[in-house]
Amino acid sequence: xTTLPSKTAVAVRNTAPNKSGVQVRNSLLTVLTYLLAFxxxxxxxxxxxxxxxxxxxxxxxPPIFSFSPILDNFRVALERYxxxxxxxxxxxxxxxxxxxxxGLPAAFALAVYPTRRSRGVxxxxxxxxxxxxxxxxxxxxxxxxxxxxxxxxxxxxxxxTTMNLPLVVWMMHSYMTEIPYAIYEAAKVDGATVGQEFxxxxxxxxxxxxxxxxxLAIIFAWNESFFALNLTTxxxxxxxxxxxxxxxxxxxxxxxxxxxxxxxxxxxxxxxxVAQRQLVRGLSFxxxx
Amino acid sequence: xxxxxxxxxxxxxxPPSRGGFRLTxxxxxxxxxxxxxxxxxxxxxxxxxxxxxxxxxxxxTPVHPFxxxxxxxxxxxxxxxxxxxxxxxxxxxxTLFITLVLGxxxxxxxxxxFIGRTLLRTLLISSFLVMPVVTAxxxxxxxxxxxxxxFSWLIQQFGGTPVDWLAAHPMGSIIxxxxxxxxxxxxxxxxxxxxxxxxxxIEAARLDGANPWQEFRHIVLPHWTQAxxxxxxxxxxxxxxxxxxxxxxxxxxxxxxxxxxxxxxYQRALAEGNxxxxxxxxxxAVILTNILAIFMLRLINKNAATGGxx
Numbered sequence: 012x013t014t015l016p017s018k019t020a021v022a023v024r025n026t027a028p029n030k031s032g033v034q035v036r037n038s039l040l041t042v043l044t045y046l047l048a049f050x051x052x053x054x055x056x057x058x059x060x061x062x063x064x065x066x067x068x069x070x071x072x073p074p075i076f077s078f079s080p081i082l083d084n085f086r087v088a089l090e091r092y093x094x095x096x097x098x099x100x101x102x103x104x105x106x107x108x109x110x111x112x113x114g115l116p117a118a119f120a121l122a123v124y125p126t127r128r129s130r131g132v133x134x135x136x137x138x139x140x141x142x143x144x145x146x147x148x149x150x151x152x153x154x155x156x157x158x159x160x161x162x163x164x165x166x167x168x169x170x171x172t173t174m175n176l177p178l179v180v181w182m183m184h185s186y187m188t189e190i191p192y193a194i195y196e197a198a199k200v201d202g203a204t205v206g207q208e209f210x211x212x213x214x215x216x217x218x219x220x221x222x223x224x225x226x227l228a229i230i231f232a233w234n235e236s237f238f239a240l241n242l243t244t245x246x247x248x249x250x251x252x253x254x255x256x257x258x259x260x261x262x263x264x265x266x267x268x269x270x271x272x273x274x275x276x277x278x279x280x281x282x283x284x285v286a287q288r289q290l291v292r293g294l295s296f297x298x299x300x
Numbered sequence: 301x302x303x304x305x306x307x308x309x310x311x312x313x314x315p316p317s318r319g320g321f322r323l324t325x326x327x328x329x330x331x332x333x334x335x336x337x338x339x340x341x342x343x344x345x346x347x348x349x350x351x352x353x354x355x356x357x358x359x360x361t362p363v364h365p366f367x368x369x370x371x372x373x374x375x376x377x378x379x380x381x382x383x384x385x386x387x388x389x390x391x392x393x394x395t396l397f398i399t400l401v402l403g404x405x406x407x408x409x410x411x412x413x414f415i416g417r418t419l420l421r422t423l424l425i426s427s428f429l430v431m432p433v434v435t436a437x438x439x440x441x442x443x444x445x446x447x448x449x450x451f452s453w454l455i456q457q458f459g460g461t462p463v464d465w466l467a468a469h470p471m472g473s474i475i476x477x478x479x480x481x482x483x484x485x486x487x488x489x490x491x492x493x494x495x496x497x498x499x500x501x502i503e504a505a506r507l508d509g510a511n512p513w514q515e516f517r518h519i520v521l522p523h524w525t526q527a528x529x530x531x532x533x534x535x536x537x538x539x540x541x542x543x544x545x546x547x548x549x550x551x552x553x554x555x556x557x558x559x560x561x562x563x564x565x566y567q568r569a570l571a572e573g574n575x576x577x578x579x580x581x582x583x584x585a586v587i588l589t590n591i592l593a594i595f596m597l598r599l600i601n602k603n604a605a606t607g608g609x610x
Binding site for chain 2 (some may be wrong): 014028037040041043045047048051052057058061063069070073074084087101105113114116117119121123126130132134136137138139141142143144145146147148149150151152153154170172173176177179180205207233234236237240241243249250254257258265268269272275276279282283284287290291294295296297298299
C-alpha cells in the first residue's frame, strides 16, 4: 500500500506529445473510478440511509433521498439487538483470546526454534483452515448435543477458536520470523530462558502484528454464519442469527432491519478500514504482501 | 512437495544454533496442534465413519445398519443431486469470473495517482466486510424486491418493467450478491500485485510504443500471475462454502435452483436429520475443496520459501 506511484513519474509520462489527450483520458478514468466506487458502496449507503427513515419512508417508491433523520429505529433495534450483540462480542473476543493463547506460543516456537518438521506443521495447521465446515458439522452437531454445548457460547467459542487458530499461528509466525535473530542470540548469551525470550523479545516486538491479526480474527468470528446458524438458536445466538431472522416476515420492517444491519456491520467495517494495510497479508496468508 | 522441502531446508538452516531447548519449544506447539486435531480431524473422521451408515435421527432405531458406499451411490445416482453440484459450480465459476473482471479493473483504476484514491479504496473494501447474512437480507428486501426494491424502481426509470429477481433469476441474484462481497477481495490482492510492478517497466514499454492492450498483455498480466492464482484459489475455496447468503435470501429455492452443496448438507443432515447421507455429502465437499487447497498450500509455501524467511 505504501508504494504509491510517485507524481513525478506520472509527470514524466505526461510529457509525451499528446499531453492533453492523456490528461483527458486520465480524468475520464478517475470519473469512472468514482462512479464504480459509488455503485459498490451504494447498497451500504442505502441501508444506512434507511436506518434513519420512518418505516413508510423506507418503503416509499420513488425512493426518498432527503428526509429529516430519526433515531427511533436504533432505539428499537438496540432493545432487541442487545443480547445478540453481547453474544457476538463474547464469541468474537473470547475465540480471539483463546486462539492467541494457543497460537502465540506455537508461532513463537515454530519461528525461533524451527526444526525439520516446522514447515510441515505450519502447512498442516493452515490446511485445517481450508477444511469446509460442512465436512465436520454433522458429528459436531451430535457431539455438541450430547455434551449440552448446543446453543451455548462455549460451543460457539470452541469452533471460532478452531477457525482463527491457524490464522493466528500462521500470521504470528510470519511476524516473529521478521524479528532479527541476532536479538535472540544476544539474549541467549545473557542467559535468557525460553520464557524470557518469549515475553521479553518475541511478544513486545511483534505487537503491531498481534493487533493486526487480532482485528482480522475478530472480523472473521463476528461475520461467521455457518456455525452460528447451525449450532445456536436463541440463548447463544449471535448477530448473524439475529439478522437472519429478518429473512421472513420481520423483513417487512425495513427501517428497523436497516438499523440492526448498521449496528452489526459498523464495528467490523471500521476495524477493516483500520486494518486495511494488514488485510492483504492476512487474507492471502502472506502469499501476497 | 519440492517447494515444501526447500522451505524446510531454509527455515531449518537459518538460525545458527538451537541446542538444549528442544523439548520446551515442542511443548509450546503441542496445545495448538492437539486442539486443531481434536476439533477438525476427529470430527472429519467421524463424518467419514457416519457416511457408511443408514442413520436418520427422525427414525429411532437401536442399530444403524452399515450400508457401505450406499449413501454415496445414492447421492451420485440421483439426478436432482447433479443440479446441486451444478449449482455449486455455476455459483463459484460465475462469481469468480465477475470478481476477477471487476476486481482487476478496479485494481488498475486504483493504481493511478488521483485525488481521493485512498478514500475510494477504503469505500471499495467495505462490501467485503459486510456480514453475509446482512448482505442477503438487505439485497433480498431493499434492492431485489419486485415492488418496493431499488433495482425495480431504477429499471422503471429507464422504461423497463420490474423484475422479481429472486424468482426469475435466483442464481443470478445470488451470484450478484456473492460477487459484490468478493470483488473487493480480488481488487485488494490484485492491487497489491500491481503495486510491486516497477514503474520503469511500463515506461520502457511506452517508449517502445506499446499500446495499452500490449502493455496489459505483455507486462501487467505476466507480473500478475501469482496474485491471480491466489485470488482464484482462495476465492474458489471460500465461494464453494457460501451458505449465509443462500440461507437468508432464497433458502435454496425456488425448488433447488439455488441449493449448493453446503446448503444441501444443511437440509439433509440438520433439517431432515439424515446423518448418513449428510455425512457422505460432507465427505464429497471436503474432497472437492481439498483438491484446490493442495494447490493453494503449494503456492503459499512457494512464496514463503522464496520471499519469506530472511
